[in-house]
Amino acid sequence: MANITLKQIRAFIAVAAEGSFTKAADSLHVTQSTLTSSIKVLEDEVGLQLFDRSTRSVIPTRQGEMFLPTAQRILRDLEDALDELRMAAARERGSVSVCAAGSFITYVLTPALMDLAQQYPGIHTRFTEGTTQSVPDQVLSGEADFGVTTLFEPINELDSALLLTDSYGAVYGADHPLSRETSSLTWHRLSQHNMVRLSKANGIRILLDSEPKIAGLFKNTVYEVSGVASLQALLRRGFGFSALPALAAKSLVVEGLNFRLLTRPAIRRKLYVVKKKGRSLSPGAVAFFRAMIDALENMAPDGAIDVTFTQSEIRDFCGF
Template identity: 75%
Template sequence: MNNVTLKQIRAFVAIAAECSFTQAANSLHVTQSTLTSSIKALEEEIGMQMFDRSTRAVVLTTQGALFLPAAQRLLRDLEDALENLQMVAARERGSVAVCAAGSFITYVLTPALIQMASHYPGIHTRLTEGTTQSVAQMILSGEADFGVTTLFQPIPELDTALLLTDAYGAVCNKTHPLSEETAPLTWNKLSRHTMVRLNKANGIRTLLDMEPKVAGLFKSTAYEVSGVASLQALLSQGFGYSALPALAAKSLVVDGLRFQPLTRPNIRRQLHVVKKKGRSLSPAAVTLFRAMIDAMENMAPDSTVDVVFTHDEVRAFCGI
């Protein structure tokens, strides 16, 4: 049965519908001899006759009548599958999953999703906030098409490209003594004040722990929270300060807190886009990726946030 072809199945269904080799050949735009050869090959392969032929009519045999529904279903399923592929290629249908840092989702992927949805509403999208570790895990497991996160060491199984960097600064309430500093704020000025840190699962914290010039300043920190929302609750009440990258601090500044860039040393977080090594992105994923790049290019100028990708790097990353 391995030698039964799609061409033979189409010929069989067409003859059954037309009850005529001549009319079936016309409907398939082939010669009658070609159609006859296809049916002969099908019958030889399965070892039984599919049609009773006479000078006046062509009718299905009992075996042919039993096989017809399965043959029709096979052709319908194939047509539906091909139509679905064509719609995916045309971005009329499809899905994309992205795992990224929360601040990147808020300020880059959200406007990118809105832009994409206005042109391609049929693409189903899932955005998941994740840490460096969870982003890598979701990419490697196939749960996400691509991710955006900090990377502290190369991961051989991932393709990566640097997208942007953002500067660390101190975030505090307007009533906090740090907000009264007029000169450039240095890291050593922070040690006299209460710091609220993100926990070690967060890449924002990890980067500071890896910086030898500042890590020692905060070893005795007594207050840790799991996310930026918890920071907001404390800082908005005037309790302490936190050190965050500029993009992560944006939502807090909107809430009435202040962000002051830190110097000596100047520390910048790097956000990379990552995907499974050697894998090309689906049409839906490429569409969101391009919208993401547009959103980054349309970001308001900000000295604390630098978009550093090149379009050649983007094309190489996507495989387009």
């Protein structure tokens, strides 16, 4: 059965439908001898006669009638699958799943989605908010086509490319004592205030904990939360300050909180895009990836956020 071809199945269906080799050959735009040869090879392969032939008509045998619905289904399923591939290649249909930090989703992926939806409305898009640990896990498991996260060391199973870096600063409410200070803020000066920290699973926290000069200043954490939304609630009520990278702090600044860069030392976070090593992205994922790159390039200038990638690096990463 392995030698049966799509050409033979099409010939069989056409002869059954037309009841004539001549008409079937015309409908398939082939010569009658070519069509007859295809049917003979098919019958030899299955070891059965599939048509009763006479001078007046060609009709399927009982075995041919039994095979006809299956042959039609095989052809229909294959043509549907090929149509899906063609539409995916044309970005008329497809899907993409991306896992990233919430701030990156808000300020980069959402504008990218707006552009993608205008160009390719048939592409289904799914965002998942993830942590430094969960983003690589989702990419490796296939739940996400690609992700954006902080990497503290290379992961052998992943391809990665640096997208941007952003500086850490202090975030606090309008009534916090830091609001009355006019000189530059250092980490040491913050040590006299209560720090609201993110959980240890968050890359923002992990980076600070890895800096000896900083970690030693804030050993006694009074308040700890799992996400930026909870952080915002505490800071607005004056529970202290927090230290966040500039992109992560944007949503809090929008809500009326203050953000000031921290010095001595100046700390910058690095955000990487990651995908499975050696695996190409689907057409839908490539389309969204391009929209993401455009969104990054079109971000409003911000001295605390530096878009670092080059087009050649992105081409190497994606392979286009």
